[in-house]
Structure formats: structure tokens, C-alpha cells
Amino acid sequence: MCHGVRQGTINARPRTQSSIAISSDGISWVLFNTSPDILAQLAAFPALQPARSLRDTAIRAIVFMDSQIDHTTGLLMLREGCPHDIYCSDMVNEDLSTGFPLFKMLKHWNGGINRHDIPLDNTAFKINGIDGLSFTAIPVSGKAPPYSPHRHDPHPGDNIGIKVTDDKTGKTMFYAPGLGQLTDDTRNLMDNADCLLVDGTFWREDEMETVGLGEKKAADMGHLPQSGKGGMMDVLRPMSQPRKILIHINNTNPILDEDSEERQMLAQEGIEVAWDGMEIEL
Structure with a gap:
């Protein structure tokens, strides 16, 4: 596929690594996963770079769906904006503090992160600074990353799915x-x-x-x-x-x-x- 795109022999468009951003007002945003392509993604979406102050972004919080390399390494590119509010499961927090100690590394930049737990019992939760949206997470079947200490010992919270609800429209x-x-x-x-x-x-x-x-x-x-x-x-x-x-x-x-x-x-x-x-x- 990549070769076909480069050579122009297939009808396809290049894509960066998977990530989404969500907002209820277009001002404050929740970022889901921080891909290795995060800098290019920020540059391509002006709403996330309002330039209200030095090194400003419109990202109020980050949610990790898992601890895979392609979903987390972009956090290093956001180190100058630390501390970040990070929402993740206990298992993701463990992986990113041990097998791939990203959270520990980032402590050297303004304290690193403020970690918030995600309930996995179908209970709705709110994200600080994000009005008008509710979030509900559930464990989904998947694999912990190859580097994870429990790669072959799955636990609830290794991977999650999230329902996002608009409080006004339902x-x-x-x-x-x-x-x-x-x-x-x-x-x-x-x-x-x-x-x-x-x-x-x-x-x-x-x-x-x-x-x-x-x-x-x-x-x-x-x-x-x-x-x-x-x-x-x-x-x-x-x-x-x-x-x-x-x-x-x-x-x-x-x-x-x-x-x-x-x-x-x-x-x-x-x-x-x-x-x-x-x-x-x-």
C-alpha cells in the first residue's frame, strides 16, 4: 500500500498513526492517544494550536486507550507542555511506569503528568476542563504490548473502548x-x-x-x-x-x-x- 501511494499506482491517500480529538465547544479538547505523528497532526489542525500563550495547545486532557507504542510515544513530543492530565486504566499506568517507563521519564519536565484513573465498570465519568461531555469506558478484548510484563497474562484494562456522550443532545x-x-x-x-x-x-x-x-x-x-x-x-x-x-x-x-x-x-x-x-x- 505504501509503495503504491508513493508511486501513484493506487487510489489511496497517506495516513498518520491513529488518534482522535474530541470537543463540545471547539475550544477545549480531549486527545485520545498520542501517536508518533502527533506533531504533524497538531500542525494540520489549527483548532489545537490557538497560540494564546507560549507553547500553548488546546489539549486539556489525554486519554490512553491502551499502552501500545503507536498510541503513546507521541507524549514525548508534548513534554514541554507538562504537566498533562492523563486518563488511563491501572494496567496502562503500570505498563507506562515499568515496561516502557514513559511516565517516569516525563517527571523531569514540570513534574510530568497528573494521572487520573478510568473506571471500568460502565460508570460514566467526567474529564476536568471538558464541559458538556461524559465518558464511559469498558474493557475490550485485546493484547497488552509486546514489551508489557503481562503480555501473555491479560488483565481487564489492557485495552478499552470508550463511549462519549454529548450531554445536551444525548x-x-x-x-x-x-x-x-x-x-x-x-x-x-x-x-x-x-x-x-x-x-x-x-x-x-x-x-x-x-x-x-x-x-x-x-x-x-x-x-x-x-x-x-x-x-x-x-x-x-x-x-x-x-x-x-x-x-x-x-x-x-x-x-x-x-x-x-x-x-x-x-x-x-x-x-x-x-x-x-x-x-x-x-
């Missing part, structure tokens, strides 16, 4: 960039959401092996592929209420080619593919 979005299997709670939140941003990493279970990049299956890495029995297309098909969008797409996935057969299959199912700069208003 409309909701469910976000889960890593989703290996669906529990009843996960399916219920997805089915009743107005918009879904869910795991679009792989098209097929054996994708990495098929393209010659390894032997790991999608399930081994904590992802539910789009195709195949019980895949994401099967999961989303009966859900009539939400707008359905795939996010967190690996560069091996043929859906990135907008002219591909796989992309057309998604279109027939009413499933969209996220792109850099995509804006969604509920």
Missing part, C-alpha cells in the same frame, strides 16, 4: 481502535451508539502472513479482521442505528485502496474508512 460515539472479540457489553454500546469508530486494522485474519510480513494472525495481535465469518462486517451488519467508520488501519490492509474490491465491499455494507482530517459532528 448523542453518543463509541471508540475502540483495538478490538479483538466482542462481549455483550461491547456489542450493546456499539449497537446503541450514533457513531462508531472501531478497529479496522486488518482485512483478513492471516494478512501479515499473506503479504510476507510475519506469521502472527490478527487475533494474536488483538484485532478483529473485517472479512471472514464473525469478522467486523458480520458484526456491524445488523446494527442499524450507528454511522459505521473503521479506524486504526494497518498499511497492509487493501481497504486503503479506494478502488479495491475490498473497499467496494465495505461501501456496500455502509461502512466508511477514516482518513486524516476527518471531522464528525454529532
Whole structure:
């Protein structure tokens, strides 16, 4: 896919690593994950760089959905803005304090972070400085990162999905960039959401092996592929209420080619593919 984009031989657009930002007023924002591409993403979105003071951003808080390298290393690029309010599960806090001690490293910049726990019992919570939005997190099936001390000993909170509710309109979005299997709670939140941003990493279970990049299956890495029995297309098909969008797409996935057969299959199912700069208003 990357070679095709560079050579102009496929109809696809470049993408940075998966991350989203959410706001109720367009002034104060919550950033979900800090990708290695965070500086380019900030530069591409003027609302996050209001320049009200030196080294200013509009980011009031950061939520980590997991402790994967591609979701956390960008925090180092935001070190000059410390201390940051970070919301994460106990397991993510453990990983980022031990296996990859990002939080300890950042203590040398204005104290580093102010860490806030995320309840995982389906209880709604608020984020400091963010008015008009409520958040509800649930554990989802997935894998802790390869560096994690409990990579092969999964715990609730290694990966989460989050429902975001607009307190005024009551409309909701469910976000889960890593989703290996669906529990009843996960399916219920997805089915009743107005918009879904869910795991679009792989098209097929054996994708990495098929393209010659390894032997790991999608399930081994904590992802539910789009195709195949019980895949994401099967999961989303009966859900009539939400707008359905795939996010967190690996560069091996043929859906990135907008002219591909796989992309057309998604279109027939009413499933969209996220792109850099995509804006969604509920």
C-alpha cells in the first residue's frame, strides 16, 4: 500500500498513526492517544494550536486507550507542555511506569503528568476542563504490548473502548481502535451508539502472513479482521442505528485502496474508512 501511494499506482491517500480529538465547544479538547505523528497532526489542525500563550495547545486532557507504542510515544513530543492530565486504566499506568517507563521519564519536565484513573465498570465519568461531555469506558478484548510484563497474562484494562456522550443532545460515539472479540457489553454500546469508530486494522485474519510480513494472525495481535465469518462486517451488519467508520488501519490492509474490491465491499455494507482530517459532528 505504501509503495503504491508513493508511486501513484493506487487510489489511496497517506495516513498518520491513529488518534482522535474530541470537543463540545471547539475550544477545549480531549486527545485520545498520542501517536508518533502527533506533531504533524497538531500542525494540520489549527483548532489545537490557538497560540494564546507560549507553547500553548488546546489539549486539556489525554486519554490512553491502551499502552501500545503507536498510541503513546507521541507524549514525548508534548513534554514541554507538562504537566498533562492523563486518563488511563491501572494496567496502562503500570505498563507506562515499568515496561516502557514513559511516565517516569516525563517527571523531569514540570513534574510530568497528573494521572487520573478510568473506571471500568460502565460508570460514566467526567474529564476536568471538558464541559458538556461524559465518558464511559469498558474493557475490550485485546493484547497488552509486546514489551508489557503481562503480555501473555491479560488483565481487564489492557485495552478499552470508550463511549462519549454529548450531554445536551444525548448523542453518543463509541471508540475502540483495538478490538479483538466482542462481549455483550461491547456489542450493546456499539449497537446503541450514533457513531462508531472501531478497529479496522486488518482485512483478513492471516494478512501479515499473506503479504510476507510475519506469521502472527490478527487475533494474536488483538484485532478483529473485517472479512471472514464473525469478522467486523458480520458484526456491524445488523446494527442499524450507528454511522459505521473503521479506524486504526494497518498499511497492509487493501481497504486503503479506494478502488479495491475490498473497499467496494465495505461501501456496500455502509461502512466508511477514516482518513486524516476527518471531522464528525454529532
